[in-house]
Amino acid sequence: MRAGDTVTLPLVGVAPDLMPKEARRAAAPKPEDDRITGTTWQDFTRGKGVGTLNRVDATELGYPGMKIEAVKDGRVVETATADDDGTFSFSSKADGALLRLPAGNFAQPYNGLDWLGPSLVTPAIIGSYIWMWAGFAMVLIAAGLAGMPRELLEAARVDGANEWQVFRRVTVPLLAPVLAVVTVTLMINVLKVFDLVFIIAPGSSQDDANVLALELYRKGFASDQPGIASAIAVFLLLLVIPVMWFNVRRLRREVRR
Structure with missing residues (x-):
């Protein structure tokens, strides 16, 4: 024109x-x-x-x-x-x-609840994810606390350490293997999360709550762009590999002990 x-x-x-x-x-x-x-x-x-x-x-x-x-x-x-x-x-x-x-x-404008609208859909999904995986993390951490030697905690208190020092210098180091398992597992799940975003976010808000796994699905199946979907899948794999490598390395160190 x-x-x-x-x-x-x-x-x-x-x-x-x-x-x-x-x-x-x-x-x-x-x-x-x-x-x-x-x-x-x-x-x-x-x-x-x-x-x-x-x-x-x-x-x-x-x-x-x-x-x-x-x-x-x-x-x-x-x-x-x-x-x-x-x-x-x-x-x-x-x-x-x-x-x-x-x-x-x-695109049909969003006419539902405000907490699923473009501005709050991401916090809503984050809250749902925390609610879904909090039990898993609590069970592992509780098991680690139950197996912790009480003598070490009492010895630290006898030596004059306050509760914060006991927690930071005794409890957390002893829980480090458990915390590593929880952190690595949740990181992998965050990278590949798909179901929560796909189910919770309505179509008009999915662009605002988009993640890699959802974009892979949309490009591969909804937009008929398998090349872009394959590239996203490879990129997602590259993101997960370092986390998996860290986890395998940690497990090998524990086996040697």
């Missing part, structure tokens, strides 16, 4: 009674010398043989709030938002660019 050109973006698929309340009668774009102007509207008129295809008719409504992007050399150089009558315009920066409607225009 060049400055002075006009563009029409007719769309269908929205029932007339579902059009936004602020939608007004669509207006045909008017050319301007230094701008690219256009209209996006509902190109549908009730009645057989009524209305003209790809032309703004008297009873047709514009799409208020529709986002239009001007793309040049693979990047967005300018974004416009349609008015209530569907009209929009770009400055001379969009000269020579292609216009596109971003996918966000057609």
Whole structure:
């Protein structure tokens, strides 16, 4: 598109009674010398043989709030938002660019509970993950505490150590093997977490709560991009290998003892 050109973006698929309340009668774009102007509207008129295809008719409504992007050399150089009558315009920066409607225009907005909306869905998933794995960590740590020699704790107290010093210099070092198992296990599970994000986050919030495993699934099965999915899988493996290596090395040291 060049400055002075006009563009029409007719769309269908929205029932007339579902059009936004602020939608007004669509207006045909008017050319301007230094701008690219256009209209996006509902190109549908009730009645057989009524209305003209790809032309703004008297009873047709514009799409208020529709986002239009001007793309040049693979990047967005300018974004416009349609008015209530569907009209929009770009400055001379969009000269020579292609216009596109971003996918966000057609994504259903989130209408559920706020704690599953874009701003709080990640903390909600984190809370669910902690709740799910806290029992596992507590059982292992409790077993480690139960097997800890009480004589060492009492000896530290007799030597004048306070409770914080006993905890930091005696309890934690003795629990180090157990804490290492818990930490490594949880790190691996965090890296490959998929089910919680997929189940808890609604479709409109999944982009805000996205993780590697979910993106692998979306690219491989939903978007039909197996190459990107394979690359994500390899990257995920590379992230897990150092953690696994640390765990194997720690186990070998314990076996030698």
